[in-house]
Amino acid sequence: MKVSEALASRISARAFLDKPVEKEKIMAILEGAARAPSGGNLQPWHVWVIAGEELARFKALIAERMKTTPGGEETEYHIYPPNLKDPYRSRRYKCGEDLYATIGIGRDNKPARLMQLAKNYQFFGAPAAMFFAIDRDMQEGQWADLGMYMQSIMLLAREYGLHTCPQEAWARWHSAIREFVGMPPELMLFSGLAIGYLDEAHPINTLRTDRAPFDEYVSFRGL
Ligand SMILES: Cc1cc2nc3c(=O)[nH]c(=O)nc-3n(C[C@H](O)[C@H](O)[C@H](O)COP(=O)(O)O)c2cc1C
Numbered sequence: 001m002k003v004s005e006a007l008a009s010r011i012s013a014r015a016f017l018d019k020p021v022e023k024e025k026i027m028a029i030l031e032g033a034a035r036a037p038s039g040g041n042l043q044p045w046h047v048w049v050i051a052g053e054e055l056a057r058f059k060a061l062i063a064e065r066m067k068t069t070p071g072g073e074e075t076e077y078h079i080y081p082p083n084l085k086d087p088y089r090s091r092r093y094k095c096g097e098d099l100y101a102t103i104g105i106g107r108d109n110k111p112a113r114l115m116q117l118a119k120n121y122q123f124f125g126a127p128a129a130m131f132f133a134i135d136r137d138m139q140e141g142q143w144a145d146l147g148m149y150m151q152s153i154m155l156l157a158r159e160y161g162l163h164t165c166p167q168e169a170w171a172r173w174h175s176a177i178r179e180f181v182g183m184p185p186e187l188m189l190f191s192g193l194a195i196g197y198l199d200e201a202h203p204i205n206t207l208r209t210d211r212a213p214f215d216e217y218v219s220f221r222g223l
Contacts, residue, residue, distance in 0.1 A: 006158040011209075013163035013194070014099075014119065015202035016126040021051065021195060025160045026128065033152035038145035044138050045149045048181045051128040058129075058180050062121050065176060070118075072172030076188055079168050087216065095209055102207045116204075120169035126194035131170065131177055133187040146190055157195055167192040 105112045154164045170192035
């Protein structure tokens, strides 16, 4: 698969087949993604991979906690800036509207929207999952490194016939995750990631998010 094909076919998948991911594929993806660049070659990433019975146990734990705390915990970092401004605000809004439209959930149907949102906390039915954390004393540059590492995983997943969904939503369950995986206090959870085989028949996976035109963010000089 060409890099361009991996990029073009990567989407945030939000429904997966009930089919386990082969351990060899996960290992090959992790091997490949370790080649991701990082400033000073710090490789400032920490990863947990969970599947099978352990994943079932973890999802059951979260489902139990959601009964008393449906909104999850206070996040340890701002998922978005406190007052998200335009054009970002409009882009975020449109992405949400387009997503709910694929499954016929209208603007006023808050319960249905919340139910869809809650599927994050079952990894959208994916058979395997990852969590990514970073040392608390790392700076903006290292967070960018972690993002590049995650993108490398997502692109390699395409080469192995797999799809992914990065999930900052898991920042709302950082303590539960810390307890479950035994994450040391000096690390901060950044994101989860669902990984598995795409449920192609599910309408939610028909979403193809749009992208801003170049004139909104690229400046060309001398080209
Ligand atoms: C770091 C990161 C965290 C994300 N967290 C979530 C999430 O918690 N739940 C979700 O459904 N999508 C999540 N997304 C997916 C974005 O909504 C998605 O990437 C964006 O809308 C573009 O769509 P595409 O990935 O299908 O191209 C996340 C994406 C990134 C990069």
